[in-house]
Amino acid sequence: MRVAMIGTGYVGLVSGACFSNFGHHVVCVDKDAEKIERLKKGDIPIFEPGLNRLVADNAASGRLSFSTDLTSAVPDAEAVFIAVGTPSRRGDGFADLSYVYDAASEIADSLKSYTVVITKSTVPVGTSNKVEQIIRQRQPGAEFDVASNPEFLREGSAIEDFQRPDRIVVGADTDRARNVLRALYRPLFLNDKTPFVFTSRESSELIKYASNAFLAMKITFINEMADLCEKSGADIQDVSRGIGLDGRIGSKFLNAGPGYGGSCFPKDTLALVRLAEEYGAPSRLIESVVDVNDNRKKRMAEKIISAFGGVKGKTVAVLGVTFKPNTDDMRDSPSLDIIPALQAAGAIIRAFDPEGMVEAGKMLQGVVWAKNTFEAVSKADGVVILTEWNEFRALDFTLLKSLLKRALLVDLRNIYNPRDMVEAGFEYHSVGRSSVKP
Numbered sequence: 001m002r003v004a005m006i007g008t009g010y011v012g013l014v015s016g017a018c019f020s021n022f023g024h025h026v027v028c029v030d031k032d033a034e035k036i037e038r039l040k041k042g043d044i045p046i047f048e049p050g051l052n053r054l055v056a057d058n059a060a061s062g063r064l065s066f067s068t069d070l071t072s073a074v075p076d077a078e079a080v081f082i083a084v085g086t087p088s089r090r091g092d093g094f095a096d097l098s099y100v101y102d103a104a105s106e107i108a109d110s111l112k113s114y115t116v117v118i119t120k121s122t123v124p125v126g127t128s129n130k131v132e133q134i135i136r137q138r139q140p141g142a143e144f145d146v147a148s149n150p151e152f153l154r155e156g157s158a159i160e161d162f163q164r165p166d167r168i169v170v171g172a173d174t175d176r177a178r179n180v181l182r183a184l185y186r187p188l189f190l191n192d193k194t195p196f197v198f199t200s201r202e203s204s205e206l207i208k209y210a211s212n213a214f215l216a217m218k219i220t221f222i223n224e225m226a227d228l229c230e231k232s233g234a235d236i237q238d239v240s241r242g243i244g245l246d247g248r249i250g251s252k253f254l255n256a257g258p259g260y261g262g263s264c265f266p267k268d269t270l271a272l273v274r275l276a277e278e279y280g281a282p283s284r285l286i287e288s289v290v291d292v293n294d295n296r297k298k299r300m301a302e303k304i305i306s307a308f309g310g311v312k313g314k315t316v317a318v319l320g321v322t323f324k325p326n327t328d329d330m331r332d333s334p335s336l337d338i339i340p341a342l343q344a345a346g347a348i349i350r351a352f353d354p355e356g357m358v359e360a361g362k363m364l365q366g367v368v369w370a371k372n373t374f375e376a377v378s379k380a381d382g383v384v385i386l387t388e389w390n391e392f393r394a395l396d397f398t399l400l401k402s403l404l405k406r407a408l409l410v411d412l413r414n415i416y417n418p419r420d421m422v423e424a425g426f427e428y429h430s431v432g433r434s435s436v437k438p
């Protein structure tokens with residue numbers, strides 16, 4: 001099948017590469033000429049494990065190509081995906097759909113024979129209808145259907161998530177469109193019997209927002225329970241395990257931490273709040289989730305300052321600045337709230353992140369970037385773990401202790417065991433558990 005993927009951001013690039021790996025012929029299109037030039041040379045603009053290889057292999061086989069020219073990619077394609085950004089609109093938090101509508105107009109002008117135009121971008125309920133209207137107005141004779149097919153991949157495990165999804169959601173009104181989507185995902189259906197959820201376009205669009213909002217709510221719930229644990233002497237790790245084993249609740253996304261970040265949850269929860277308001281069905285629950293999470297990120301700096309007994313003139317070693325491990329993405333990372341607040345309180349920040357320092361350098365001022373963990377901690381007054389990269393999970397504490405001025409660890413991802421830390425001679429502060437001293 002011939003596919004055009006409009007937009008080469010996270011979702012577009014990963015989906016395009018994965019569809020070509022399924023055997024389809026995919027042209028990934030983007031207006032950003034520099035990015036397309038880089039991609040043609042095999043230079044991948046984001047850090048995502050396995051993506052380099054996947055792109056190189058499929059480009060070499062001739063199934064995957066890159067272009068700035070939508071008008072040459074669309075006429076031959078049986079399926080055209082819109083995978084452009086839907087950022088928060090300045091001022092009101094509603095999803096900005098201008099890139100989606102621009103893409104729809106351009107696609108309309110290039111349609112030749114029957115094509116399914118598929119919105120993969122995260123879009124509010126009603127957007128696919130609007131896309132259909134735009135195309136029909138611009139080219140009344142065009143033979144096409146519009147479908148919704150949201151993407152549920154996570155950064156850092158995007159390829160695995162695309163190739164082994166929990167479900168494929170398709171919102172479409174005609175059998176013809178549904179069959180094109182079935183054919184696109186055929187390998188998944190044949191190999192894994194991945195469940196397909198066929199719905200209306202409206203339901204499909206809402207499934208995406210509702211999924212992200214539910215997960216954000218789950219994280220926020222466990223974060224609030226962590227606060228209660230700290231005050232009451234309970235242990236959040238035990239509470240998470242104890243509730244997660246109830247099959248109705250499930251154990252995933254119950255890790256307490258500094259608050260959710262990233263390119264999706266903050267933007268999508270806010271957009272859902274606005275969408276619900278607009279439809280006259282406000283979501284008090286998600287409004288609170290947004291509010292609680294925003295405050296939490298700010299409060300984490302106070303937790304660190306109190307653990308250090310004040311940070312004025314002290315060097316704080318920060319390990320991890322990206323919003324999660326295995327990505328270089330800094331968007332809405334808790335570190336963007338925490339580090340400036342520590343600096344405002346007088347701290348000198350020496351930080352290390354395995355992949356995120358180039359991006360972080362553009363967003364954080366006055367940070368001393370270290371080449372590795374040990375350079376970051378050397379003569380520091382304590383260490384803070386902000387992101388749970390694997391390489392921070394097995395630190396050599398004897399060496400660490402010898403390099404630090406004070407054996408103090410604030411672990412906002414709960415990757416260590418308090419008892420082990422006491423044995424290693426560290427004062428240890430974590431989330432939702434009592435602090436311990438040797």
Ligand code: UGA
Pocket residue numbers: 122151152153154155156212215219252253254255256257258259260261262263264265323324
């Ligand atoms: C999220 C969803 O998980 C994907 O299904 C979805 O496709 C994607 O958004 C999107 O809409 O594009 P992602 O933002 O890559 O994926 O990252 P997650 O793994 O979901 O983590 C989001 C945030 O929640 C991170 O800051 C992470 O540290 C935090 N988190 C996650 C917790 O604090 N605790 C947890 O138990 C899980």
